[in-house]
Amino acid sequence: MHTLESDLEIKDSPRMSTTTPSRPAFGTVLADQMALATFRDGRWSPSEIRPTGPIEMHPAAHVLHYASTCFEGFKAYRWADGSVRVFRLDKHVERLRQSARLLVLPVPDAELISSMVLSVIDRVRAQVPEPPGALYMRPLLYGTMPNIGAASAPSNEATLIVLASPVWDYFAGGVKPLRIYVEDHKHRTAEHLGMVKTGGNYAAAMGPTLAAREKHQVDQVLFCPDGSVQETGAANFLLIRDGHLMTRSLDSTFLHGVTRDSLLTMARDLGFHVEERVFTVAEMLEWVKDGEAALSGTAAVLAGVGTLVHDGREHRVGSGEVGPVTQRLRAALVAIQTGAAPDRYGWTRKV
Numbered sequence: 001m002h003t004l005e006s007d008l009e010i011k012d013s014p015r016m017s018t019t020t021p022s023r024p025a026f027g028t029v030l031a032d033q034m035a036l037a038t039f040r041d042g043r044w045s046p047s048e049i050r051p052t053g054p055i056e057m058h059p060a061a062h063v064l065h066y067a068s069t070c071f072e073g074f075k076a077y078r079w080a081d082g083s084v085r086v087f088r089l090d091k092h093v094e095r096l097r098q099s100a101r102l103l104v105l106p107v108p109d110a111e112l113i114s115s116m117v118l119s120v121i122d123r124v125r126a127q128v129p130e131p132p133g134a135l136y137m138r139p140l141l142y143g144t145m146p147n148i149g150a151a152s153a154p155s156n157e158a159t160l161i162v163l164a165s166p167v168w169d170y171f172a173g174g175v176k177p178l179r180i181y182v183e184d185h186k187h188r189t190a191e192h193l194g195m196v197k198t199g200g201n202y203a204a205a206m207g208p209t210l211a212a213r214e215k216h217q218v219d220q221v222l223f224c225p226d227g228s229v230q231e232t233g234a235a236n237f238l239l240i241r242d243g244h245l246m247t248r249s250l251d252s253t254f255l256h257g258v259t260r261d262s263l264l265t266m267a268r269d270l271g272f273h274v275e276e277r278v279f280t281v282a283e284m285l286e287w288v289k290d291g292e293a294a295l296s297g298t299a300a301v302l303a304g305v306g307t308l309v310h311d312g313r314e315h316r317v318g319s320g321e322v323g324p325v326t327q328r329l330r331a332a333l334v335a336i337q338t339g340a341a342p343d344r345y346g347w348t349r350k351v
């Protein structure tokens with residue numbers, strides 16, 4: 001069973017090497033407290049903290065029929081001084097609000113979401129693992145209006161929950177370079193919903209991803225409908241060389257990753273030429289002859305790609321190993337997240 005998180009899917013691969021095989025799989029352990037607020041009669045209730053556990057839902061709830069749901073994923077880290085810091089909270093809160101708007105769900109105020117996240121982290125701070133582990137935060141919003149006739153009417157009731165999950169670093173022992181299938185026909189999602197972090201997008205990518213895994217023994221699928229490179233089922237895609245980074249420019253077809261944004265910002269400051277534009281599978285295959293490729297996301301940070309499988313052929317990416325620039329950028333970002341390097345961007349927030 002694969003979860004939504006790209007890194008777990010990567011971790012599940014038998015090709016992954018890890019020094020901590022006995023650690024629970026990503027997302028399977030939850031902190032014992034969660035926060036919950038409900039929207040009814042045009043307003044949000046005050047949020048409450050509850051023991052993490054089952055919630056009651058009407059079987060006619062909008063989400064169960066018409067998939068009115070969105071979520072977020074980001075991490076809080078324990079620093080060497082014992083403090084706990086959450087990474088780019090504001091950006092994730094804004095993305096959840098944007099997802100809610102695009103799904104026509106009630107949009108919670110940024111303050112409500114942030115305060116629920118901060119109070120859950122505060123309550124469970126003893127459960128935040130030491131680095132390379134972290135506390136993964138999972139806010140979740142869904143429509144609860146009990147009306148099975150509302151296929152084209154928005155839900156006027158909703159629930160917002162914030163879950164937390166202690167996670168460990170499966171990359172500590174070094175990661176085998178990823179093997180990626182290049183899918184240049186099928187779409188990952190409807191074009192206008194790619195930028196929304198909603199369950200249906202992951203459901204849509206599941207079938208093609210499992211089929212490619214079975215047929216081509218790959219870790220992930222890179223969706224490139226009509227030959228235009230987008231992203232994988234749960235991570236953004238970057239082409240990398242010393243001094244040059246290229247990735248798809250932001251549009252509605254793919255998720256606007258916060259890790260992507262962080263890496264691009266750092267690369268610019270390191271003097272890289274950062275190119276954000278639409279590019280083709282043919283251009284990508286040319287680039288990887290002597291360049292690097294990587295997937296970016298909250299849990300993977302930056303995971304190197306070693307092989308692209310396309311049209312019955314295998315294309316080695318650079319040397320076939322995780323590239324040196326990929327490793328350098330990854331280390332630089334992890335250093336900021338965990339307090340090993342100064343945070344000159346104001347991305348970390350003390351809880």
Ligand SMILES: Cc1ncc(COP(=O)(O)O)c(C=O)c1O
Binds near residue numbers: 231233234260
């Ligand atoms: C479809 C998809 N793309 C990209 C990402 C990376 O986003 P972020 O860097 O904000 O974690 C994710 C992970 O959440 C994702 O699910």
